[in-house]
Amino acid sequence: MAYWKKLVLIAAGFGSSFAIVIGLMIGTWAWYQGRPATPNPWNANAIVATFDHPEQEIGQPNKGPDDFQPVLYAVYYDLENTTQNDYYLPPRGQLQLAERLRRENSLSDGRHFALDEEPIFIPAKQRRRIAVHLFYPDFCDVGPEGKHARSARWKLITGCLKRDIPDLNGFVLFDTANRYQINLPNGWDNFEPK
Numbered sequence: 001m002a003y004w005k006k007l008v009l010i011a012a013g014f015g016s017s018f019a020i021v022i023g024l025m026i027g028t029w030a031w032y033q034g035r036p037a038t039p040n041p042w043n044a045n046a047i048v049a050t051f052d053h054p055e056q057e058i059g060q061p062n063k064g065p066d067d068f069q070p071v072l073y074a075v076y077y078d079l080e081n082t083t084q085n086d087y088y089l090p091p092r093g094q095l096q097l098a099e100r101l102r103r104e105n106s107l108s109d110g111r112h113f114a115l116d117e118e119p120i121f122i123p124a125k126q127r128r129r130i131a132v133h134l135f136y137p138d139f140c141d142v143g144p145e146g147k148h149a150r151s152a153r154w155k156l157i158t159g160c161l162k163r164d165i166p167d168l169n170g171f172v173l174f175d176t177a178n179r180y181q182i183n184l185p186n187g188w189d190n191f192e193p194k
Contacts, residue, residue, distance in 0.1 A: 042174070042181040046083050047122065051187020052076040052129065054157040056138055073134040073161060074116075077184050081122040089120035089175065089182075096174035100186070103167050112136060113171060132184060136165050151193030158188040 055074045081087045089095070097110025116131035140160030142153055161168075171184040 040179045042179055044181040044183060046081070046178070046180045047087065047089075047182045048080045048082055049077045049182055049184045050080070051185055051191070052078055053154045053193070054161055054188055054191070055131075055154075056140075056142065056157060057133065071138040071140075073136060073138050073157070073165075075132050075134065075161075075184075075188065076129060077132065077187075078127050078129050079120070079122055079182070080127045081124055084124050086124050087122045087178075089115075089118070089122070089173070090177065091118040094175075094177065096176060098172045098174070100169040100172060101167050102169040102186075107172060110171070132171060134165070136168075139164060154193050155191065158191040161188045 053076050055076065056071050057074045058071060079089075092115065097113070098107035099110060099112060100106075101108050112135045114133050114135070116133065120128060120130055122128045138157075138160060140157065140163075142156040142160070168186070170186040173182040173184065174180075175182065
């Protein structure tokens, strides 16, 4: 066989081997880029909540013949943005809300409460007060707002919360876009008015 024929066969073998290796490298790179990304862990320290006080509020009237307006609970929290960036708490449709249950030591769906306004803006390194409105009826009569001093009123309402909703142990807001877990702790069990 002529020398040039051997050279062509060697070059063809080398070229096809090189093409196969390059094809495998491109295929591996494409597979690696296409696999699902591992999500970041939930950050429970970016937005920190502190329980402030409980309150009573008049609920939405029913559209029935008696037009009954139930008394409901509301609990107030201060949210602190510990990050270097301004933060907007997304509207309810973009949050996952949950209630912490004491007896079950688990989370439940967040259909028994709502936030007071949406979206909530918290500047970097600042605090913002929010209200969480509970859709549990309040059967506690602490009288009108002026009847007791504010701290005595709050103390009575916390006693009612513990009695009426003993399994409720706080709330959790999951901001899925930022991977923030905002824990709203149960502050009514050991409440001491300021």
